[in-house]
Amino acid sequence: xxxxxxxxxxxxxxxxxxxxxxxxxxxxxxxxxxxxxxxxxxxxxxxxxxxxxxxxxxxxxxxxxxxxxxxxxxxxxxxxxxxxxxxxxxxxxxxxxxxxxxxxxxxxxxxxxxxxxxxxxxxxxxxxxxxxxxxxxxxxxxxxxxxxxxxxxxxxxxxxxxxxxxxxxxxxxxxxxxxxxxxxxxxxxxxxxxxxxxxxxxxxxxxxxxxxxxxxxxxxxxxxxxxxxxxxxxxxxxxxxxxxxxxxxxxxxxxxxxxxxxxxxxxxxxxxxxxxxxxxxxxxxxxxxxxxxxxxxxxxxxxxxxxxxxxxxxxxxxxxxxxxxxxxxxxxxxxxxxxxxxxxxxxxxxxxxxxxxxxx
Amino acid sequence: xxxxxxxxxxxxxxxxxxxxxxxxxxxxxxxxxxxxxxxxxxxxxxxxxxxxxxxxxxxxxxxxxxxxxxxxxxxxxxxxxxxxxxxxxxxxxxxxxxxxxxxxxxxxxxxxxxxxxxxxxxxxxxxxxxxxxxxxxxxxxxxxxxxxxxxxxxxxxxxxxxxxxxxxxxxxxxxxxxxxxxxxxxxxxxxxxxxxxxxxxxxxxxxxxxxxxxxxxxxxxxxxxxxxxxxxxxxxxxxxxxxxxxxxxxxxxxxxxxxxxxxxxxxxxxxxxxxxxxxxxxxxxxxxxxxxxxxxxxxxxxxxxxxxxxxxxxxxxxxxxxxxxxxxxxxxxxxxxxxxxxxxxxxxxxxxxxxxxxxxxxxxxxxxxxxxxxxxxxxxxxxxxxxxxxxxxxxxxxxxxxxxxxxxxxxxxxxxx
Numbered sequence: 072x073x074x075x076x077x078x079x080x081x082x083x084x085x086x087x088x089x090x091x092x093x094x095x096x097x098x099x100x101x102x103x104x105x106x107x108x109x110x111x112x113x114x115x116x117x118x119x120x121x122x123x124x125x126x127x128x129x130x131x132x133x134x135x136x137x138x139x140x141x142x143x144x145x146x147x148x149x150x151x152x153x154x155x156x157x158x159x160x161x162x163x164x165x166x167x168x169x170x171x172x173x174x175x176x177x178x179x180x181x182x183x184x185x186x187x188x189x190x191x192x193x194x195x196x197x198x199x200x201x202x203x204x205x206x207x208x209x210x211x212x213x214x215x216x217x218x219x220x221x222x223x224x225x226x227x228x229x230x231x232x233x234x235x236x237x238x239x240x241x242x243x244x245x246x247x248x249x250x251x252x253x254x255x256x257x258x259x260x261x262x263x264x265x266x267x268x269x270x271x272x273x274x275x276x277x278x279x280x281x282x283x284x285x286x287x288x289x290x291x292x293x294x295x296x297x298x299x300x301x302x303x304x305x306x307x308x309x310x311x312x313x314x315x316x317x318x319x320x321x322x323x324x325x326x327x328x329x330x331x332x333x334x335x336x337x338x339x340x341x342x343x344x345x346x347x348x349x350x351x352x353x354x355x356x357x358x359x360x361x362x363x364x365x366x367x368x369x370x371x372x373x374x375x376x377x378x379x380x381x382x383x384x385x386x387x388x389x390x391x392x393x394x395x396x397x398x399x400x401x402x403x404x405x406x407x408x409x410x411x412x413x414x415x416x417x418x419x420x421x422x423x424x425x426x427x428x429x430x431x
Numbered sequence: 432x433x434x435x436x437x438x439x440x441x442x443x444x445x446x447x448x449x450x451x452x453x454x455x456x457x458x459x460x461x462x463x464x465x466x467x468x469x470x471x472x473x474x475x476x477x478x479x480x481x482x483x484x485x486x487x488x489x490x491x492x493x494x495x496x497x498x499x500x501x502x503x504x505x506x507x508x509x510x511x512x513x514x515x516x517x518x519x520x521x522x523x524x525x526x527x528x529x530x531x532x533x534x535x536x537x538x539x540x541x542x543x544x545x546x547x548x549x550x551x552x553x554x555x556x557x558x559x560x561x562x563x564x565x566x567x568x569x570x571x572x573x574x575x576x577x578x579x580x581x582x583x584x585x586x587x588x589x590x591x592x593x594x595x596x597x598x599x600x601x602x603x604x605x606x607x608x609x610x611x612x613x614x615x616x617x618x619x620x621x622x623x624x625x626x627x628x629x630x631x632x633x634x635x636x637x638x639x640x641x642x643x644x645x646x647x648x649x650x651x652x653x654x655x656x657x658x659x660x661x662x663x664x665x666x667x668x669x670x671x672x673x674x675x676x677x678x679x680x681x682x683x684x685x686x687x688x689x690x691x692x693x694x695x696x697x698x699x700x701x702x703x704x705x706x707x708x709x710x711x712x713x714x715x716x717x718x719x720x721x722x723x724x725x726x727x728x729x730x731x732x733x734x735x736x737x738x739x740x741x742x743x744x745x746x747x748x749x750x751x752x753x754x755x756x757x758x759x760x761x762x763x764x765x766x767x768x769x770x771x772x773x774x775x776x777x778x779x780x781x782x783x784x785x786x787x788x789x790x791x792x793x794x795x796x797x798x799x800x801x802x803x804x805x806x807x808x809x810x811x812x813x814x815x816x817x818x819x820x821x822x823x824x825x826x827x828x829x830x831x832x833x834x835x836x837x838x839x840x841x842x843x844x845x846x847x848x
Contacts, residue, residue, distance in 0.1 A: 093766065098785045132769060134762055137785040174839075181836035182763060 072096050072125060072133070074118030076253045077190030077233060079125035080245045084232035085188045086129050093184070094126035094133040097175060099142040100264065114263045125251050138174050145169035147264055151277055154300040157327035158404030161373065162262055163217045172221040176228055186230045193218050194234035195226060196414075200357030202226050204415040208237045216373045219408045219418035222353040271301040271309070283332035285312065288325065288341070299332045305342055305400020312336070323400070342399045346427040347371070347391040349407045349419025352384060358409075358416035359384055366394075368410045371401050371421065382409050382416075389419045392427065450772030451818035455655075455750060455811025456604055456632060457776055462657035462702050462812075469659055469698035479691040480680060489693050496700035503700075503707040504651065504666055505640030512665045512683045513696050517631040517652035520665040521551040523676050524627040524648045525598060527686060529559055531672030532595040532625070539595040543586060545570045545578045545610065546794035547603050550780055552629055553790075556598070569794075570599070575740040576608035576795050584618050591622040599626070601633035601649075605778040605791045605807055606739030607751025609637065616645035625671055631655055631663075635706035636714065636748045647671045651703075653695065657812065658702035662695035709812070717810050718742070718749035720819060724808060725752050727823035732756060732830045738792060738805070750810035753778060755797065759804040759833035762786045767832055768806075771825035773818075778807035804837070 072078040072094045085092045096119050104115045119135060126133035146165045153160035176187045192207035193215040204226055207213040221229065236242050239258070246254035261268040278300055285294035294312040296302065306324040316322050316338075323342055326335035347369070359365075368377035369391055379395040391407060401407075401424035408418040445460045461469075477489030494508070501508040514520045525542065532539045542556045546569040559565035568586055570578050578599055587594065599615045602608065612628050619626050625647035633639050635656040641649050648671060652663035665687075667673055679688030706713075722742055728735055735754040740746040756764060761777035768775055779789035788802035808822065 091770075101785075132766065134766060135781070135785050136762075139785075177839040178763075178836045181832065181839045182767065183832055 072122035073114075073190075074121035074125075074253065074256075075190065075259065076243055076246050076251070076256050077192075078122070079129075079190070079251050079253050080242050080249075081188050081190040081232040082125065082131065083129055083245070083249050083251065085230065086131060088232075090188075092129070092131045092188070094122060094129075094131050095175065095179070096122045096133070096135045097142075097170065098135050098137045099139055099146075099170070101139050121253050121256070125253055128249065128251055136175065136178070138170055141174045142166070142170055142264075150264075151274070153404045154274055155278060155329060156404075157299065157329040159303045159402035160404045161217065161406055162264070163373070164220050164406050167217055168220040172225045172229060176225060180228065186228045188230040188232055190233055191218055191231050192233055192236070193231050194413075195229065195231060198357065202356070204355060205234075206410070206413040206415075207234060209239065212239055214373075215410075215415050216370055216375075216406065216408050219415045220353060220406065223356045226355065274298065274301050281332055283334070285310065285334045285336055287316075287322075288335060288337040293322075293336065296334050299327050299329060299334050302327050302334045304402040310334075310336060339399070343397040344399075344401050344424040344426055345393040345397050346425050347393075347398075347401060347407055347421055348388065348423045349391070350388040350422045352387060352389045352417060352419040354384065354417035355415060364392075367416060369393075370408050370410060371398060371405050377410050380409075384417075388422070389417070397426075398424075447813060448774060450774060451821040453773060453775045453808040453810065453814070453818060453822060455814065456778075456807065456809035458654045458660065459657060459811040460813055461654075461659060461698070462705055464705060465658050465698040465702035468701040469694045472697040473694035475693070477693070479693060480682060489691075492697050493691050493693055496696045499700040499704050500651075500664060501666075503703045504634070504649070505642045505644075506649075506666045507642075507669075509669055509684075510641070510666050512667055512687050513691060514663050514665055514687055515661055515692075516654070516663040517549075517629070517650055518551040520650035520652070520663050521549070521598075521627075521629055522555045523665050523673070523687065524650060524667075525552060525555040525596070526559060526563075526676050527673040528596040528625055528627060528648065528671065529563065529565060530674035534674065535672055538593050540564055541566045541568055541590055541594045543568045543570055543583065543594060543597040545572060545599045547572050547576050547578075547605075547608070547791040548598065548600055549604055549629055549631070552598050552600070552627075565595070566593075572608075572794050574795055575746070576603050576606045576738075576791060577740070577746070578610050578615070580611055580614045580618060583615060587618060587622055587624070591624065594622070594624050597624055597626045599628060601628045601630035601639065602637065602748050603739070603791060604632045605789055605805075606753045606795070607632075607748035608739050609633070609746050609748065612644055612646060620645070632748060632751075634703070635710065636717070636750055638710065641666050648673070653699035653702065656699075656702050656706040658699035659695050662692055662699045664699075706812075713812060714749045717814065720810055720814060720816065721749055721752050723816070724810070724819045724822070727819060728752070728754060728808075728826060731823045731826035734758075735830070736801070738795070738797065750814070752808045752810075754806055754808075755792070755801045756804040756806065756830055756833065757801060758837045759830060760786075760837050761803060761805050763833035763836045764804070764806050764829060767829040768822070768825060771821075771829060773822050773825050775822075776807045776809070777805050779805065804833075 106117045123133050146162050149165050150160050150162045191214045192209050192212040194205040196203045196205050206215045243254050265273045281298040284292045287293050302324045322336040325337040325341045364381045364383045367382045369380045370377045381392045403421050405421045407421050409416040477485035479490040479493045497508045497511045500511050542565050544556050556567050560567050599610050616626050627648040628646045629650040630639050631652045634651050648667040654660040673686050675686040677688050734757050738753045788799045792802040
């Protein structure tokens with residue numbers, strides 16, 4: 072229970088379904104602020120108090136589990152290492168992988184609990200081959216993208232009581248109806264460990280200043296930067312280039328080269344790709360055909376749209392060929408999630424994305 | 432749990448927490464007589480500072496209670512300063528004695544406190560270091576949590592002129608160690624250094640006599656002795672230099688302003704008198720029950736390590752037992768016992784809701800990994816053998832499961848051997 076409305080209602084629904092429920096709040100930092108600030112809706116002591124208040128209203132025990140060391144060792148260090156390597160991590164995916172559905176789930180299992188219920192927007196559908204992960208009917212809130220990493224064995228011990236809710240307003244109404252004081256609490260958007268949403272400032276504070284060159288695709292130096300790690304493929308804003316491109320067109324980050332601390336900029340069409348390779352693939356039960364390519368849709372951003380593709384599993388990874396529109400700005404480190412309709416088939420971490428088809 | 436409101440002026444029983452309640456050191460049920468006194472006094476209107484008849488009636492009730500409290504604690508009525516509880520009394524003692532002494536002599540900036548004090552003593556002391564130029568000297572303890580008086584003597588021999596006050600608790604709230612308060616007083620007296628003691632846990636468990644102890648100030652509280660929460664006292668010698676912390680109407684010798692809470696004070700006095708009168712019967716009964724608890728815990732969980740003094744030594748509160756369970760985290764044990772209907776405590780404070788290894792255990796030299804698996808069981812007036820049996824029945828499964836969870840979470844693996 073983060074202290075937000077979603078996990079509070081999820082707990083309420085689990086209680087009402089007749090389960091024996093204990094509220095757990097994860098402490099992910101040793102130096103927590105007293106009060107919530109900005110659009111971070113979690114992680115302050117005030118948020119922990121909101122979660123406790125909700126648990127009290129529901130009449131369930133409430134515990135704070137200190138997962139701060141694990142969080143620093145997995146999510147935060149991965150976040151820094153990935154940016155340092157010129158990749159673009161998704162810390163929410165890593166948190167679901169290592170914290171919520173590993174550290175917390177394993178401890179809960181050891182303590183005798185059957186499942187962990189969270190306030191995520193996604194559905195679990197029972198099928199003959201095992202549970203399937205599906206998108207939420209609430210398209211705007213759907214979180215199946217960041218949950219796919221948990222894989223089938225952990226999905227079997229996960230419960231998403233909000234899976235059937237089509238809108239956040241309904242969830243807020245459920246909270247209000249139960250007298251939960253968090254019913255009107257604002258949504259959170261920012262990365263929970265990055266103050267003020269200032270990712271670049273956070274990276275600089277942890278990784279230090281490392282000045283280097285910004286070059287165009289011909290190798291001409293066109294600007295300077297304070298650390299290549301702070302740039303993401305597809306980025307346009309914040310490049311601070313001294314003079315405009317010769318052709319006057321907007322320039323984007325098209326490559327980040329950590330070994331030489333170089334940021335490469337170029338025209339937007341260089342960002343369009345139709346081939347993606349991923350590693351550390353995870354597949355849900357019954358998702359893969361016996362062999363070879365299969366038709367599916369893929370999504371490369373939490374709030375992106377799925378696009379049609381052919382996909383095949385390879386050892387430890389997957390390969391994708393887009394069959395329809397191209398994708399722009401696919402950065403290594405992002406998750407590529409494979410869907411068929413609302414069903415999540417699997418996911419991997421993007422290792423490479425490129426243009427295979429001749430431009431047409 | 433439902434509590435039936437008692438009829439005014441009657442002695443309706445106070446509802447016990449359901450299950451086996453083994454956390455009397457946190458708070459203990461209000462005695463029926465105290466509750467009746469509370470309700471009766473709360474029905475009266477009158478400010479004890481008012482001069483009219485309603486005020487006089489309220490004042491009479493408060494002053495009779497002051498005499499009762501003084502009698503129960505071996506003090507004079509004029510030495511009893513009513514407060515809102517233990518934390519306020521400790522704050523008044525540390526801050527008020529520091530400022531009082533420094534007003535007399537600006538060199539006196541050192542505060543000597545034991546390393547195992549409650550946070551209500553440690554935190555004001557460290558606050559004074561940050562805000563009032565105090566220097567804190569932590570007096571170390573031995574493996575049983577007992578203050579090393581030799582260190583105190585050495586410190587006094589070297590810095591007596593700079594010491595503002597000494598604060599050493601009567602009995603430790605976590606591991607139950609009875610502190611050598613009289614030795615502390617003997618060491619301090621030649622230098623004229625005032626001694627404060629937090630006797631919150633001791634009153635009602637062992638004999639506490641303010642005058643005989645020789646201390647200059649002593650903290651007591653209502654809700655550990657069968658009285659209500661929110662009332663307590665600082666017992667302070669009349670010649671003690673004590674500055675006010677709460678300023679206002681000048682009540683309580685001018686050091687603790689605020690309208691007196693007559694109902695709470697009357698109930699506190701009733702409970703304290705009862706508790707002290709029952710001590711000769713209760714202390715040996717609790718000690719025997721505690722000894723059986725220790726034995727049954729050792730049988731149920733052979734890996735458990737008793738922390739604090741050997742119960743047979745007599746240097747321990749009769750109602751206190753404290754163990755560490757290797758490889759388990761305290762809050763896992765707490766949750767699992769709670770589900771089995773047994774209520775205990777890790778004994779240590781949370782920081783922002785996150786359980787912290789106890790500063791008391793760390794001061795005793797317990798490694799951090801082991802300190803994380805601590806549980807305190809504390810007995811009180813209503814404790815029975817059935818409570819202990821319920822704990823012993825639940826413990827084997829609880830410990831095994833908490834150890835499994837401890838291994839998974841990886842925090843206490845070092846202690847699992």
